[in-house]
Amino acid sequence: MPAIVVERLSKTYFTYKRPPGVWSAVKSLFRRERHEIQAVRDISFTIEEGELVGFLGPNGAGKTTTLKMLSGIIFPTSGAARVLGYVPWERHAEMQRQIALVMGQKMQLWWDLPPYESYLLLKALYEVPDDAFEKRVHELAEMLEIRHVLHTQVRRLSLGERMKCELLAALLHRPRVLFLDEPTIGLDVVSQKRIREFLREYNQRERTTILLTSHYMQDVQELAQRVLIIHHGQLIFDDTLRALVERYSPSKALHLRLEQPADAETLSRFGRIVRMDGLEAVLEVPRELVSRVASEILQSLPVYDITIEEVDIDEIIRDIFAGKREAGALVNTAGS
Ligand SMILES: Nc1ncnc2c1ncn2[C@@H]1O[C@H](COP(=O)(O)OP(=O)(O)OP(=O)(O)O)[C@@H](O)[C@H]1O
Ligand SMILES: [Mg+2]
Known part of the structure; x- marks a missing residue:
């Protein structure tokens, strides 16, 4: 029960x-x-x-x-x-x-x-x-x-x-x-x-x-x-x-630190460029492609460090409350 x-x-x-x-x-x-x-x-x-x-x-x-x-x-x-x-x-x-x-x-x-x-x-x-x-x-x-x-x-x-x-x-x-x-x-x-x-x-x-x-x-x-x-x-x-x-945030952020600068054209092949600043770059990549894209980057760019980050939950929740993220029919009815 x-x-x-x-x-x-x-x-x-x-x-x-x-x-x-x-x-x-x-x-x-x-x-x-x-x-x-x-x-x-x-x-x-x-x-x-x-x-x-x-x-x-x-x-x-x-x-x-x-x-x-x-x-x-x-x-x-x-x-x-x-x-x-x-x-x-x-x-x-x-x-x-x-x-x-x-x-x-x-x-x-x-x-x-x-x-x-x-x-x-x-x-x-x-x-x-x-x-x-x-x-x-x-x-x-x-x-x-x-x-x-x-x-x-x-x-x-x-x-x-x-x-x-x-x-x-x-x-x-x-x-x-x-x-x-x-x-x-x-x-x-x-x-x-x-x-x-x-x-x-x-x-x-x-x-x-x-x-x-x-x-x-x-x-x-x-x-x-x-x-x-x-x-x-x-x-x-x-x-x-x-x-x-996963449902509210379909992408993840790839943070890159490079050994040599890469140009925007090269970087944009891997994902949407969120930020680019000398040797550092942040790319937005669809969730399901993240591991594949990350390994491709490691193979083709002089990477010093790479981290994959989840979008901030606080931010997601705030957006839902503010109506910025669509919240229709998200109740999981499978269990009830
Ligand atoms: N005793 C009451 N008489 C009339 N309206 C009430 C009463 N208690 C709560 N409300 C109203 O009902 C709605 C829901 O209130 P409730 O206290 O359940 O919200 P809450 O989610 O707990 O909010 P909070 O995060 O601010 O604690 C609000 O619009 C509130 O003004
Ligand atoms: Mg309350």
């Missing part, structure tokens, strides 16, 4: 607005203007147990809304979902015990208490036995390197320490499914790296299913095998990171 199944899930928020002014306030007692925001539109996907999936999309795309539906915080407007076999918004106690949601923007630990005190409350809530609790806290605190802050008031901790303490709290009861909404937001590069390393290790060790949103491509690049991309509430991509690069 897959850990998460989502079928044609949609969420429309309704908000009521009225123009400023006394008269409109009176009128609005009788008739308020209703605004609809289609935050999530008809999305479907399946996530297998143990998968770590990156969930990408620009601001307002519908990521948090989706995670909230899947963790049972809000109801969908239509569609269906199952998390570990349960309908999340029915909030079965059995499901609650097996999932966790961590939001980088919203702390769940008590501000005035040391983390450890909060953990004790969670321990009672989830009915974790004493020895299992101590062992778990110890083990996770070791992995996260936060043993020294467990007894310090949360308000006195740095953002990175707080985030790590949040993660420990969420993992205390060994959830089988973990929803992470921007767990590295606002952290410095070192803390981001620590949290990524932790998540990778944790996912491998415990086979926890993880769905992770982030605005930092590094997170996704280093952690996720598979990515979902949501844009204006619609799922526009569901496949591996590799497939994303």
Whole structure:
């Protein structure tokens, strides 16, 4: 059984607005203007147990809304979902015990208490036995390197320490499914790296299913095998990171360093010249021809060094969000 199944899930928020002014306030007692925001539109996907999936999309795309539906915080407007076999918004106690949601923007630990005190409350809530609790806290605190802050008031901790303490709290009861909404937001590069390393290790060790949103491509690049991309509430991509690069970027860049200058005419036989500067040149070559072209170059030019580079993923993603790269029908339906 897959850990998460989502079928044609949609969420429309309704908000009521009225123009400023006394008269409109009176009128609005009788008739308020209703605004609809289609935050999530008809999305479907399946996530297998143990998968770590990156969930990408620009601001307002519908990521948090989706995670909230899947963790049972809000109801969908239509569609269906199952998390570990349960309908999340029915909030079965059995499901609650097996999932966790961590939001980088919203702390769940008590501000005035040391983390450890909060953990004790969670321990009672989830009915974790004493020895299992101590062992778990110890083990996770070791992995996260936060043993020294467990007894310090949360308000006195740095953002990175707080985030790590949040993660420990969420993992205390060994959830089988973990929803992470921007767990590295606002952290410095070192803390981001620590949290990524932790998540990778944790996912491998415990086979926890993880769905992770982030605005930092590094997170996704280093952690996720598979990515979902949501844009204006619609799922526009569901496949591996590799497939994303291959599909959106049909060419690679060949960087050449030559021993003697070559002329443009010679170079252009091998690919489109992106840059030419004395002994250095960059050629754009169709992906499927790269190895052949590279060996031809090595045979016919005085090459000092040659490197083959992938187009920057950050750039690809930015282009997709900006609509510069065509994103039609890219959802891989083979698996669902
Ligand atoms: N409680 C709400 N009431 C009304 N509209 C909402 C509510 N929550 C979110 N929205 C709107 O729904 C859309 C999707 O929001 P959501 O928070 O899911 O986006 P997101 O992908 O998480 O964005 P970000 O990357 O900025 O966190 C946005 O247009 C947002 O303004
Ligand atoms: Mg969000």
